[in-house]
Amino acid sequence: MSEVLVLVDHVDGDVRKTTAEMLTVARRLGEPSAVFVGQGYAAAKETLARYGAAKVYVADDAVYTDHLVAPVAELLADLVARTSPAAVLVASTNDAKEVAGRLAIKTGSGLITDAVDVATGDAGLRVTKSVFAGSYTVAAQVGTGTPIITVKPNSIPAEESAASPTEETVTTEVSDVARAARVTSRTAKEKSGRPSLTEAAIVVSGGRGTGGDFGPVEAFADALGAAVGASRAAVDAGWYPHSHQVGQTGVSVSPQLYVAAGISGAIQHRAGMQTSKTIVAVNKDAEAPIFELVDFGVVGDLFTILPQAADKVQQNKG
Amino acid sequence: MNIVVCVKYVPDAQGERGFESDRTTDREGVDGLLSELDEYAVEEALKIVEAGEGEVTVLTMGPEDAATAIKKSLQMGAHQGVHVLDEAIAGSDAVATSLVLAEAVKKCGEVDLVLTGLASTDGVMSVVPAMLAERLGLPQVTFASELTVEGGHVRIRRDNESFSETVEADLPAVVSVTDQINEPRYPSFKGIMAAKKKPVQTWSLADLGVDPSQVGLDAAWARVEETQARPPREAGEVVTDEGQGGEALADFLAARRLA
Numbered sequence: 001m002s003e004v005l006v007l008v009d010h011v012d013g014d015v016r017k018t019t020a021e022m023l024t025v026a027r028r029l030g031e032p033s034a035v036f037v038g039q040g041y042a043a044a045k046e047t048l049a050r051y052g053a054a055k056v057y058v059a060d061d062a063v064y065t066d067h068l069v070a071p072v073a074e075l076l077a078d079l080v081a082r083t084s085p086a087a088v089l090v091a092s093t094n095d096a097k098e099v100a101g102r103l104a105i106k107t108g109s110g111l112i113t114d115a116v117d118v119a120t121g122d123a124g125l126r127v128t129k130s131v132f133a134g135s136y137t138v139a140a141q142v143g144t145g146t147p148i149i150t151v152k153p154n155s156i157p158a159e160e161s162a163a164s165p166t167e168e169t170v171t172t173e174v175s176d177v178a179r180a181a182r183v184t185s186r187t188a189k190e191k192s193g194r195p196s197l198t199e200a201a202i203v204v205s206g207g208r209g210t211g212g213d214f215g216p217v218e219a220f221a222d223a224l225g226a227a228v229g230a231s232r233a234a235v236d237a238g239w240y241p242h243s244h245q246v247g248q249t250g251v252s253v254s255p256q257l258y259v260a261a262g263i264s265g266a267i268q269h270r271a272g273m274q275t276s277k278t279i280v281a282v283n284k285d286a287e288a289p290i291f292e293l294v295d296f297g298v299v300g301d302l303f304t305i306l307p308q309a310a311d312k313v314q315q316n317k318g
Numbered sequence: 319m320n321i322v323v324c325v326k327y328v329p330d331a332q333g334e335r336g337f338e339s340d341r342t343t344d345r346e347g348v349d350g351l352l353s354e355l356d357e358y359a360v361e362e363a364l365k366i367v368e369a370g371e372g373e374v375t376v377l378t379m380g381p382e383d384a385a386t387a388i389k390k391s392l393q394m395g396a397h398q399g400v401h402v403l404d405e406a407i408a409g410s411d412a413v414a415t416s417l418v419l420a421e422a423v424k425k426c427g428e429v430d431l432v433l434t435g436l437a438s439t440d441g442v443m444s445v446v447p448a449m450l451a452e453r454l455g456l457p458q459v460t461f462a463s464e465l466t467v468e469g470g471h472v473r474i475r476r477d478n479e480s481f482s483e484t485v486e487a488d489l490p491a492v493v494s495v496t497d498q499i500n501e502p503r504y505p506s507f508k509g510i511m512a513a514k515k516k517p518v519q520t521w522s523l524a525d526l527g528v529d530p531s532q533v534g535l536d537a538a539w540a541r542v543e544e545t546q547a548r549p550p551r552e553a554g555e556v557v558t559d560e561g562q563g564g565e566a567l568a569d570f571l572a573a574r575r576l577a
Contacts, residue, residue, distance in 0.1 A: 011480045068476075068485050069448060069458055094444065094461050094478055101445030102452040104413055110539030111412065113443045130548070132335045132440070137546045144539035180457035181491070184473075185484040196479060202576070224577050242463075242498055243479060248331070248439065249355065249497045251479075257576045267331050271442075278574060279551070280567065291556050296570040300559025308564025313577045316568065 002086035003055065004030040005079055007072070007099065008048065009091040011188075013040020015047040017199040018091040020158035022151050023051035025118050027161060029125065030086040033057060034165070035079065037064045037072055052161035057170045063179070069095060070178035073102035078172045080107050080146055087118075087125060087147040100148050109145025116155035116254070116275070125149070133248065133267055134274030153198040154254055189243065197227045197244060202257045203273070205229030205246050209262015209283060209302055212239045216306040217261050223310040229253065229273075231263045247272035261302045265290025282306065319372030319467070321363040321431045322423050324450070325356040325391055327384035328440040335440070341542040342409040342535055343440055345381055352387040355435035357394070357502035358495050363433050364395045365500065366467055373397045375426055379407055379418050385518070392513035393505030399518035400426065406523055409535025412441070416449035418533060421526040423454060431472070432492045436461060447494040457487035463498035 004026040009016040019034075026032035034053040036044060041058050048056055057079060064071045076088060076099065088103065090096035092114050104111040117128040125147050127140050142148070197203060204226045206217035214228070221228045230240035232247050246253055248271035258276035263269060265281070265288055273279070274293065281290040286299045298305050329335045329348040336344045363374045376391035378384050379402035388399035402422050410418070423432055432454070437444040451458030462474035472491050476483045477498075505513070523530050531537060557566055571577035 068460070068483075070452075073452070094476075097444055098448035098458070098460060101412070101416075101443075101448040102458075104445075104539070105416065105449050105452045108539070110541075111443075111445065112540050113445065126543070131442075133331065135335065135548055136337075137548055138341075138542045139544040140540055140542045142540045147540075177455050177457075181459050181485055181487040183483050184486050187482045189480060189482060198479065224571075243477060248442070249436070257571070257574075271331075274548075278576060279554075280570070282563075282567070286556070286558070292553075293551055294556065295551075295554040295574075296567065297554060297556035298559050298563040298567055299556060300563045305559055305564040305567065308562075309567040309571075310564075312565045312568030313571065316572050316577065 002030040003033045003083045005076065005083070005085045005088045006032055006034050007076065007090040007096055008034050008036045008044065009093060009096065010038070010040065010044055013043030015044045016091070017158065018151065018153040020047065020051045021153065021156045022089045022091065023048070023053055024158050025151065025156055026089055027052050029118065029120060033083070033085070035059070035076065037075065049163055049165055050160050051158060052163045053165045054163055056165045056167050058167060059170050061171050063174045066183055067179050068181040068183055069098045070102060070181065071174045072099045073106060074174055074178050075170065075172050076103050077106040079170070085146060087149060090150050092150040092152045097150050100150050104148050107145055109148050110142030111148045112140050112142060113150040114152045115149050116152050118149060130275055133271035152252070152254070192228070194221060195225070195227045197229055197246070197251050197253060200227035201255055202226035203229050203246070203253050203255045204259040204261065205231060205263060206234055206240070206261050207231035207263030208233040210234060210239065212237065214240055216303055220259065220306040220310045223313045231269050260290050261306060263290055264288045265293060319367055319370055319430050320375070320428055321366060321372060321433055322375045322377050322426050322429050323359050323363045323391065323396065323433045324419055325360065325376055325378050325387050326353045326438045327351070327378060327380045327387040328353045328438055331439050337545050340409065340535060341545050345383070350383055350386060352390040353435060353439045355437055355439060355497060356387070358497050358499055359433040359435045360391045360394050360396060361500045361502040362465060362495050366431070375400060377419065377422055377426070378402070379415065379422070381408070388518055389513060390505070392516045393509045394503055395509055398516055401518060401520045402526065403520050404523040404530070406530035406534045409538065410533045411538040411540055412443050412445050412449060413539050414533040414537055416446050416453055418523070418526065418528060419446070420450055420453035421528050422521065425521065425526060430489045431467065432456070432490070434494045436494050436496045447492055451492040454492065457491040459485050459487050459491050460494040461496055462493055463496045465493060465495060465499060
């Protein structure tokens with residue numbers, strides 16, 4: 001069975017959920033080989049085995065993390081040449097997408113981004129993704145080279161399948177041109193204690209209607225164990241950090257439940273949340289376009305509705 | 319400082335977007351415009367030359383109507399335009415797009431900086447800047463939410479979910495900018511009038527030495543096989559809060575086993 005290379009998405013060995021999802025998909029397509037780049041493999045090892053990695057390539061040389069994107073693309077190009085994999089899967093993060101882009105050129109391979117599903121079809125892999133702000137679903141196929149696919153987080157349920165991976169440390173000659181963009185500082189962002197936006201099963205977002213007070217949004221998020229998002233209007237107003245922006249120019253999410261509080265639902269925002277399974281909105285304006293998308297909506301003031309809902313949720317938990 | 323800004327003409331996201339019979343994006347029968355995210359790249363280029371010296375060339379590829387994207391950029395203040403126009407280009411994927419743009423950048427002569435937006439608002443792949451850097455053999459300095467260019471050197475701030483990074487490289491370089499970097503200007507009346515006199519060159523694939531068989535739908539390494547409009551969401555229940563709105567919301571979530 002052919003290998004399927006999976007570029008591990010992690011922070012210092014803390015494996016992100018997307019990796020488990022990618023390994024789950026990879027098992028359908030062939031034999032998953034995880035490619036671990038950077039420091040912290042010892043911490044990641046158990047998770048990679050639990051989700052079925054048959055092999056792990058470990059590249060812990062600092063050259064891969066001290067320079068932007070290009071060295072990892074060279075590493076994967078080497079592994080593709082060596083292993084002729086059935087596919088290469090990476091997460092739909094900025095870094096990994098750019099790795100995928102360069103890898104496509106290097107290996108003469110087709111690239112499909114933001115897959116929500118990958119299946120084996122009659123004529124190769126069939127990749128499903130949604131386009132035009134979630135208004136269309138398309139099936140796409142790579143016709144040339146090794147299919148390179150970026151997988152959208154939270155799209156494919158991760159399933160465990162224990163394996164005992166073999167390990168191989170890899171190093172490659174990294175070209176001078178790939179060393180041209182140097183990462184001269186890297187500062188970890190403050191952790192909120194809440195789930196990460198792209199991985200969360202529930203997202204509660206606030207918009208213009210919060211008037212800048214995200215208190216009720218955060219409290220409701222905490223009652224649900226949810227991540228907090230924000231509309232572009234709220235971010236542009238400086239009310240919430242840009243890293244929480246849901247929408248076309250921010251993060252695209254597809255959680256089990258999306259709660260939009262004080263968000264009108266402009267196309268810019270819908271692009272980032274329209275594929276959520278269940279959508280709930282609270283807005284003062286009964287005419288807000290967000291209500292066209294909802295499974296359940298409440299017309300009213302989020303400052304009274306969210307706290308009341310949070311209390312009831314706590315009560316129901318008993 | 320010579321800056322080339324790569325821009326894209328895209329269907330207006332506010333309108334109905336759809337596909338041609340060959341499942342490529344319909345670019346003819348819809349209202350199009352300069353991709354909103356490219357305005358940030360044009361603005362940043364203008365700020366750089368205004369603070370020093372140099373020229374901004376705006377480069378696009380696409381059908382006749384794509385000239386609209388160049389026009390808007392010239393109105394904002396770019397000095398000249400290049401439109402790669404060739405029937406064979408229709409249906410090109412990101413790989414072919416990066417090939418055409420890379421050859422066009424080379425033909426522009428001495429270039430210090432290639433600037434782009436963070437993504438187009440139609441394809442939204444965010445891979446063309448990295449592909450361009452790969453093809454041009456230039457440093458890739460992408461997703462900049464802050465940019466400093468001085469002394470033949472470029473420095474950016476790049477944010478992702480977990481980190482904020484500083485990335486540095488020597489010029490020439492390929493830089494993509496996010497919508498956090500600046501506030502794009504609106505064309506002034508003076509700018510609109512001045513744009514009419516600015517030079518726009520039209521280049522064919524032959525001018526770039528690109529073989530037409532390397533681009534377009536038939537050459538695409540990845541292609542769309544099937545498209546399906548997402549079924550409209552079934553109208554949900556919307557209640558007006560009369561004091562129990564929050565409880566109704568919690569009950570809905572409980573019934574769906576979401577809370």
